[in-house]
Amino acid sequence: MTIQATRTEAFVPVKRPFNFQRWFAATGWRHLVGVVMVVFSAFPLLYVLSASLNPQGTLTGSNELFSEIGLDAYGRLLDNPEQPFAVWFANTLIISGTTAVLSVFLGALAAYSFSRMRFTGRRTGLLTLVLVQMFPQLLAVVALFLLMSTIGDMFPAIGLNTHIGLIMVYLGGALGVNTYLMYGFFNTIPASIDEAAKIDGASHARIFFTIILRLVAPILAVVALLSFIGTTNEFVVASVLLVDPEKQTLAVGLYKLVSNPNYADWSAFSAGAVLAALPVMALFLFLQKYIVGGLTAGSVK
Incomplete structure (x- = not known):
């Protein structure tokens, strides 16, 4: 016992004194x-x-x-009848939320098709999506205005100065990059999962809705968050397509508070920016577990 204790004590490491330079x-x-x-x-x-x-x-x-x-700035912002902040806030939530949900759904459908199916024009379609994203949406503002104005003459519900028309424009602008982003993540899912489901008699629709969507939840959360943030902050297209003050978004409405340098209310503008950031923060905290969860690694095992 004495020899064993002595040997054990001989291997106890000596703690070196703290050295700030070495630690830094x-x-x-x-x-x-x-x-x-x-x-x-x-x-x-x-x-x-x-x-x-x-x-x-x-x-x-x-x-x-x-x-x-x-809290004077918040009071001026919420109690001004000429500047309906509550209406702008509601419009932003409706447009951003709808755009985020539809962007995730349509992008996932397109990404699944490009990743799992083989058809004529598949490679050309992928390259076209990448090339289209090279040109910013700002270059098409004039064309979008003329297009939505013409569509509004035939179908007023989806034309100029409508929320549905603006959502359609946002979906068209974000579908390419979302599809390509999801396509790379879909390729990380082993095809053996699809083959096993097909042996059991599952169709492509059943595989997509019951298996694949659960495995790609992290990328769906990222795309939804990016789409929601981008739509909430977007100003140029919304200011061109939405003319009625009762239908404008927060980005367009808050700009009116500081558009006139002689009467700019920067405190109210800052208060509106703080309130506008709350939904984004709430959505980020809600989707955080999906973003950092790494569900795919556990599913493959």
Whole structure:
């Protein structure tokens, strides 16, 4: 027992004294970079929040963060009958939510077809999707306005100054990149899962809705989140296609608060930006478990 204890004590490692230079060279610089990035990312958010709580209504008075705190800007934003913030907020949620759901559904259908089926023009279709995404949607604003105006003459429900028409434009602009993004993720799902389901008599529709969609939940969550954020922040197309103030989105409506330099209410604008960020934050927190879950790895095993 004595010999065994002596041998055991001989292998006890000696703890070296703390060396700041060695620690900083190994891992300390990573903490420093992380702190700098957090401050760099959080400062604009804190500045906008401080400006929304500043009763003066100017950005120059918000240089000192949280020097004055009040809810006057939120009151002016919500109680102004000429600027229906609640209507803009509801319009944004409807348009962004519908666009996100339909973008995920249509993109998943197209990605499944390109990934699992073999048909004439498959490769050409994929290359066309990539080439179309090289041109920004901003280049087609004039064409979109003329197209929606002509469609509105024949079908007023989906033409100019309608939410359905704007949703269709958003879907057309995002379908290509969403399809290509999902296509790469669909290819990571082993084809043996489809073959096993086909042996059991499952059709393509059953395989897609009951098996594949569950395995690709992370990419569906990412596409839905990106689509929702992009649609919420979009300004140019919405300002061109939506003319009626009662049908405009938050991005277009809030611009009116600062469009006139002589009467710009930056505090109310900042308050609207803070409120507009709440749905995005809520959706991100809700989809976070799907984004970082990694459901595909467990399903294959």
